Amino acid sequence: MGQTLILTGTQAAALAAKLCRVQVIAAYPITPQSKIPEVLSEYVEKGELQAEFVRVESEHSAMGVCISASLVGARVFTATAANGLAYMHEQLHWAAGARVPVVMPVTNRGLGAPWTILNDMQDTIAQRDTGWMQFYCMNNQEVLDQVILAYKVAEQLMVPTMVCFDGFRLSHTMMPVSIPAQSDVDKYLPPYEPLHSIDSGNPVNINPVVMTDPLRGPDGELCPSYMGFRFRLQETMESALPVIAEAGRSFAERFGRSYEDNLHRYRTEDAEFIFLTMGSLASEASDTVDILRERGVKAGVVGIRVFRPFPAASLVEATCRAKSVAVVEKAISYGYEGALATELKAALFSRNGHRPVIYNYITGLGGKDVKPTDLLEVAQEIINGAAGNIPQEKPRWLGYGV
Amino acid sequence: MSVTTMELPEVEYILPGTRTCAGCGLPIAYRHMLKALGPKMIMTHPACCLTILHGIYPKTPVAINAVNNTFAGTAASASGLVAGLKATGRTDYTVVAMAGDGGTFDMGIQALSGAAERETDFIYVCYDNEAYMNTGVQRSSATPSGAVTTTTPVIPKEQAKKDFIQIMEAHDPAYLATMCSSYPADIYNKFLKAKAIKGTRFIHMAVPCPTGWSFPTKDTVKIGRLAVESAVVVLYEVENGAFRLTGKSLSMARSGKKQPVNEYLEMQGRFKRISAEQLAEFQRQIDVKWERFRKRAGF
Ligand SMILES: Cc1ncc(C[n+]2csc(CCOP(=O)(O)OP(=O)(O)O)c2C)c(N)n1
Ligand code: SF4
Numbered sequence A: 001m002g003q004t005l006i007l008t009g010t011q012a013a014a015l016a017a018k019l020c021r022v023q024v025i026a027a028y029p030i031t032p033q034s035k036i037p038e039v040l041s042e043y044v045e046k047g048e049l050q051a052e053f054v055r056v057e058s059e060h061s062a063m064g065v066c067i068s069a070s071l072v073g074a075r076v077f078t079a080t081a082a083n084g085l086a087y088m089h090e091q092l093h094w095a096a097g098a099r100v101p102v103v104m105p106v107t108n109r110g111l112g113a114p115w116t117i118l119n120d121m122q123d124t125i126a127q128r129d130t131g132w133m134q135f136y137c138m139n140n141q142e143v144l145d146q147v148i149l150a151y152k153v154a155e156q157l158m159v160p161t162m163v164c165f166d167g168f169r170l171s172h173t174m175m176p177v178s179i180p181a182q183s184d185v186d187k188y189l190p191p192y193e194p195l196h197s198i199d200s201g202n203p204v205n206i207n208p209v210v211m212t213d214p215l216r217g218p219d220g221e222l223c224p225s226y227m228g229f230r231f232r233l234q235e236t237m238e239s240a241l242p243v244i245a246e247a248g249r250s251f252a253e254r255f256g257r258s259y260e261d262n263l264h265r266y267r268t269e270d271a272e273f274i275f276l277t278m279g280s281l282a283s284e285a286s287d288t289v290d291i292l293r294e295r296g297v298k299a300g301v302v303g304i305r306v307f308r309p310f311p312a313a314s315l316v317e318a319t320c321r322a323k324s325v326a327v328v329e330k331a332i333s334y335g336y337e338g339a340l341a342t343e344l345k346a347a348l349f350s351r352n353g354h355r356p357v358i359y360n361y362i363t364g365l366g367g368k369d370v371k372p373t374d375l376l377e378v379a380q381e382i383i384n385g386a387a388g389n390i391p392q393e394k395p396r397w398l399g400y401g402v
Numbered sequence B: 001m002s003v004t005t006m007e008l009p010e011v012e013y014i015l016p017g018t019r020t021c022a023g024c025g026l027p028i029a030y031r032h033m034l035k036a037l038g039p040k041m042i043m044t045h046p047a048c049c050l051t052i053l054h055g056i057y058p059k060t061p062v063a064i065n066a067v068n069n070t071f072a073g074t075a076a077s078a079s080g081l082v083a084g085l086k087a088t089g090r091t092d093y094t095v096v097a098m099a100g101d102g103g104t105f106d107m108g109i110q111a112l113s114g115a116a117e118r119e120t121d122f123i124y125v126c127y128d129n130e131a132y133m134n135t136g137v138q139r140s141s142a143t144p145s146g147a148v149t150t151t152t153p154v155i156p157k158e159q160a161k162k163d164f165i166q167i168m169e170a171h172d173p174a175y176l177a178t179m180c181s182s183y184p185a186d187i188y189n190k191f192l193k194a195k196a197i198k199g200t201r202f203i204h205m206a207v208p209c210p211t212g213w214s215f216p217t218k219d220t221v222k223i224g225r226l227a228v229e230s231a232v233v234v235l236y237e238v239e240n241g242a243f244r245l246t247g248k249s250l251s252m253a254r255s256g257k258k259q260p261v262n263e264y265l266e267m268q269g270r271f272k273r274i275s276a277e278q279l280a281e282f283q284r285q286i287d288v289k290w291e292r293f294r295k296r297a298g299f
Helices: A009-019 A035-045 A059-071 A082-087 A089-098 A140-157 A182-188 A226-238 A240-255 A281-294 A312-319 A339-351 A372-388 B025-037 B049-053 B074-087 B101-106 B109-117 B164-169 B184-196 B217-229 B247-255 B262-266 B276-296
Strands: A003-007 A024-026 A052-054 A103-108 A133-136 A161-166 A175-179 A263-266 A273-278 A299-304 A306-308 A324-329 A357-362 B041-045 B065-068 B094-100 B123-128 B175-180 B201-206 B236-239 B242-245
Touching: A003 A009, A009 A035, A009 A103, A009 A140, A009 A161, A009 A175, A024 A035, A024 A059, A024 B074, A035 A052, A052 A059, A052 B074, A059 A082, A059 A089, A059 B074, A059 B109, A082 A089, A089 A226, A103 A140, A133 A140, A140 A161, A140 A175, A140 A182, A140 A240, A182 A240, A226 A240, A263 A281, A263 A312, A273 A281, A273 A312, A273 A339, A273 A372, A281 A299, A281 A372, A299 A312, A312 A339, A324 A339, A324 A372, A339 A357, A357 A372, B025 B049, B025 B123, B025 B184, B025 B201, B025 B217, B041 B074, B049 B094, B074 B094, B074 B109, B074 B123, B094 B101, B101 B109, B101 B123, B101 B164, B109 B123, B109 B164, B123 B184, B164 B175, B164 B201, B175 B184, B175 B217, B184 B201, B184 B236, B217 B247, B217 B262, B242 B247, B242 B276, B247 B276, B262 B276
Parallel strands: A024 A052, A103 A161, A133 A161, A273 A299, A273 A324, A324 A357, B041 B065, B041 B094, B094 B123, B123 B201, B175 B201
Antiparallel strands: A003 A175, A133 A306, A263 A299, B175 B236, B236 B242
16 A cells, blocks of 8 residues: 655655666765765665666766666666756667666756756756656655656657656655555566667677668668658657557556646646746646636736646647736746747647647746746736737846846 | 688678778778678777778668767767667677777776776777878877877977877777787787777777878788888787787897887888987887887797
8 A cells, every 4th residue: 555755856766766766876966966976875775676777977977877778788877967967868869769768867957067956947947859758746645656667658659758757846855755655666667678689699789870861681671761760769759649548547557646748737728828837837827826816807827847748739629718828937948938838839839729828937946946026027017918909029038136 | 719811701792982091991891890890890980081991871882780979978888888789688789989099098098998997798990090181181199209280280299199009908999909900810800809809908900091190002912011011010919918019020020120210110101290309208218118029928
């Protein structure tokens, strides 16, 4: 039987890895992720988890270990944040190209310079195009659940997956987390079955140089070119949303919590005004929506749970009846706007004639508190904007004041 | 028990049709290394001339398991192979990491130092052709002073070669050996020994490169021998801290005979701009090192 524990996000992530019976762990410390490998070390040293723990000398090596350990058939795990994730950048591409189902929690943190250890999402958003799936968590229950879900999906699709959650806001905040029974996790997530296995009688050369055009192999079969390999990754990503939804449905059947929807929706059915956001901000926005509803504003929240592959169709369906959408983000593509704002606009443009007024807000960078009063101000501004049909010229920075 | 060239096993793990340049020293050494290691091995390597030797997808002339990885990640990848194989219950494979001097002395040093400090159970081979050859002969920290490269095209390299082998010895590996592609039996024997030892084993393999060094392709073996005969390359091994000169270097130490470096340098186009002072300094440093080695070996 499962039980409920009061856990921080990092403890939840580590416990999830244990429940998933990971076989190889490689990690390097960085705040606010450090507790994850610390807890796992303890599990391993006490013999509660049968795994090889490689205490690497850098994040670049952490991912290097994970990739090769996965290629020889082990279920692997690492975790990082911020500059550690940036330092992995080359290996992130390599992992996706090598099609290894690595699962990696990232405790979202701002990137230097100047130094900060506190939360925003610039780190993972900057790795958006590395070919990894990205799931975002709203609370610590989701951290635990989505790590398990991530292995389920990653190993089916052979695509590495980040489970992103806000540094400190979730990583260091204690919340009740319902812990599934090991036997249930074992049923949901059977042992990892690699697609191929190392065999001295049938040697293979993995990830060698490939050419620009397809070539024939020794048996005459036509084999992919570089672009062919990359196309296959895109093809998999394009077909991934139903797989994620199905994994979420079977998760609900076994554990009672549903992740069938790739969006978190709160009071959206009749919403005329929507906050679109990601991560823990979605739960803060939900409180603001309650206040707005009391004041008679038909407000709702859409939180992105699955960011890559991008759930464009669901997002359009969730936002297309609204008069206005405030996209509130903890990251920006410098010189333009937040990535989520761009992606919402693109999704609506290519799928739907309806055009809500969309305003983009950049906030919460480097741990800046996002208060309900800030969000109420956002709501007032955009509702007025929508009434007057006033477009926003550029993203507004909320609360950066010196 | 040593095997002589005549007694080497006939089994081949490199098939005809590798893509290295004509006269390359690397396949000679690699061929004998693989004969010693046998099929129960898995190799990991970054981008370098070895990648080229391994061919282009979907064909490979090499009959061993190989995993490519990033330039800085060779030793980390090997650590992953060791951990992954252990976690899945296959401890009968020898894990080998192999990278060039650039991928070892320069970018790979962090991951290699980390893996060695963790006493990872693997063989790391640095084959040293003294420049970044795969990207077109640029200076690395392994390039000797006086050499012209494409990034030291006008003023030959001013600094001496980094003494990386000492850096690795300071890690106190389970086994450390040097070798040169011109001495296949020595290569075979040292790998046979390395294979039987547990823990981190570091091999430095000197590999002449006709393309980067500018010498006729027929002279590869000769250049390698000259390198050893003039003590530019010294053949030895360190086992449990015990130092031993081997092969030609041992007989040179016994006889007290050593060639001057002139002929070795003159045969290579890369040293055409070496100054008289640089040459004298080159010789002086070789002499100092050689005396140190001789003393260490008890001569
Ligand atoms: C991060 C990164 N930087 C640069 C390169 C480009 N690169 C590919 S091979 C190579 C040179 C390899 O030189 P070395 O390790 O000495 O081996 P060699 O080619 O001489 O055998 C370089 C610099 C790379 N692949 N990755
Ligand atoms: S460049 Fe030199 S080391 Fe590389 S394949 Fe050619 S000869 Fe060999």
